[in-house]
Structure formats: C-alpha cells, structure tokens
Amino acid sequence: LAKTTQPISMDSYEGQEVNITCSHNNIATNDYITWYQQFPSQGPRFIIQGYKTKVTNEVASLFIPADRKSSTLSLPRVSLSDTAVYYCLVGAFVSGSARQLTFGSGTQLTVLP
Amino acid sequence: KAGVTQTPRYLIKTRGQQVTLSCSPISGHRSVSWYQQTPGQGLQFLFEYFSETQRNKGNFPGRFSGRQFSNSRSEMNVSTLELGDSALYLCASSISGTRSYEQYFGPGTRLTVT
Numbered sequence: 646l647a648k649t650t651q652p653i654s655m656d657s658y659e660g661q662e663v664n665i666t667c668s669h670n671n672i673a674t675n676d677y678i679t680w681y682q683q684f685p686s687q688g689p690r691f692i693i694q695g696y697k698t699k700v701t702n703e704v705a706s707l708f709i710p711a712d713r714k715s716s717t718l719s720l721p722r723v724s725l726s727d728t729a730v731y732y733c734l735v736g737a738f739v740s741g742s743a744r745q746l747t748f749g750s751g752t753q754l755t756v757l758p
Numbered sequence: 759k760a761g762v763t764q765t766p767r768y769l770i771k772t773r774g775q776q777v778t779l780s781c782s783p784i785s786g787h788r789s790v791s792w793y794q795q796t797p798g799q800g801l802q803f804l805f806e807y808f809s810e811t812q813r814n815k816g817n818f819p820g821r822f823s824g825r826q827f828s829n830s831r832s833e834m835n836v837s838t839l840e841l842g843d844s845a846l847y848l849c850a851s852s853i854s855g856t857r858s859y860e861q862y863f864g865p866g867t868r869l870t871v872t
Contacts, residue, residue, distance in 0.1 A: 679859040688762075688848050688863030689801070732801060734859050745816055746791065746859065748801035 649735060651749040658757050663720045667733030667749045670714050676736035678709060678716045683730045683751075692731075693718065720754075728756045760784065762851050762864035770870045776837040779867045783830050783851030789813075790832040791861060792824060795846040804847075807832055808854070836869075844871045 650668045657663045669678070677696050681689035693700060695707040695716070706719040720727060733749040763782045771777050783790050792804040803816040807826035824834040830851070836843055846868050850861035 677859055679861075681863075686865075688850070688865055691860050691862065694860055736859065745814060746803040746806070748793075748803070750800050 649733060649747045649749040651731075651733060651752045653750070654753040654755070656755050656757060657723055659724055660722050663723050663727075663754060663756075665718045665720075665731050665752050665754070666715055667718070667735075668715045669733065669735045669747075669749075672713055672735045678707070678713070679734045680705070680707065680716075680718045681732045681734060681748075683732065689732060723754075723756045725756050725758060727754060729754060762849060762862050764847075764849050764864040764867050766867060767865065768868045768870075770872060771839050772872055773839055773841060775839050776835060777839060777869060778833055778835045779847055779849075779869075781832045781834075781849030781851075781864060783832070783849075784862055787851035787853055787862070788830055789852045789854055789861075790826055790830065791850045791852075792832070792834050793848040793850065794818075795848055795866070796844075801848075804834065839871045841871050843869065845869060 677694050679694040680692045682692050683689040693702055693705045693707045695709050697709050700707045708717040730751045730753050732751045736746050762784055765780045781790060789808045791806040794802045794804055804818055804822055805812055805824050806814040810826045821837045826832045846866045848863050848866045850863045852861045
C-alpha cells in the first residue's frame, strides 16, 4: 500500500514563508497531488493541486520534483488564520486498476504572533 | 451554489446497531467519496462512487457499505457497529471521477458508538 508521510507539526511566525513536505513513494503514474487545509470541527478545504513541476494560485504554491515522490506546499507570508492542519492527498494503485486514495497524516501548523 | 451537506450531523448508537449516513453533493458533481477521520488513524478513505458505481474502495471491512443514487446523492451504511467505529465521517464531492482530487468536503457526521 502507498505510504504518505508528513511532519507532525510546524511552528512559524506571522509574515514568514512556510514549506510543508509530503513524501509519497507509491504515487500512481497519472494521479495528481492535492493539498487540503482543515480547521477544527470542519471538513478539509481544497488548497492546491498539481501533477508536476510548480503550480501557483492566489494562496499557495506547490513544488513537485521530476520523480514525483514528494511534494512541497509553500504558504507565503502566513498569518494567524493559517493555523490549521494541512494534508496531502494522492492516489496510488493497489492492484490492477483499483486505486486507493491516501491522505498524509497531517501537519499541524501553528502561526505565532 | 450550495455546498456539500451531510445528515445527520451528530449520531449516537449502541454496539451492534446499524447506521445510515447521507450526503448530498454540490449540484453538478458526479463523484462522491467517503472518509473516516479519527484522532488515532487520521483521514482514511472508505470508498468512491461515480455515476452510481463504486470506483474505488479502501481497506475497511464489509460492514461498511455505500451506494449512490441517480441524482448523485450518496449514503453509507455501517452494520453491526463497534466501539472503534466512533469517528467523524466525511463526504466529499467532485465534478468527475478522474485522477484529479479537487474535492469539496461536507461538515461531517460525528458518530459515537456506546
């Protein structure tokens, strides 16, 4: 089965850039890498998605190396409201064409004033 | 556009009972996935439905089942409840069932098994 790993927690200060890395050693060839943000008592919220190289939107950037076995979510100039748990999600083949969606264990980001 | 809705939001059941949870996806979304979230195991994939067919299934016992209706609404059922089934059950919808995982999650159903 695919194994997806992330750091358990990270601390940062307001205004700094934060990079969270996810390792996914068994990602399916054509699957995308997706990142989500979750606040307490809410469902996860989509942040960004990519397939390879670099993707940027209005809130984050996603860096994916050529082998696609890892990805890094970059949050520029974080604020207190960015304190949340961040998850990566990838799809991995289990057998044949069956695919299993695997979330990382989540990274608790705490932004300090 | 209305978001993903899940009912009920909270549920208390007794061991051995069964439970049915409901999910209404965003209008136009044809793919619905279900996840179980617990403090110990994190977010775990249960299954994914697309156009009334189960496309993918996670590593959960057969007590966990689901279905999707022609209007894309989905239900999941857990039979013979165990204490370990206590969790937040999340439903997520997306436009299609491709390898893109831009999903929109509902608020979840908090199930407590006593």
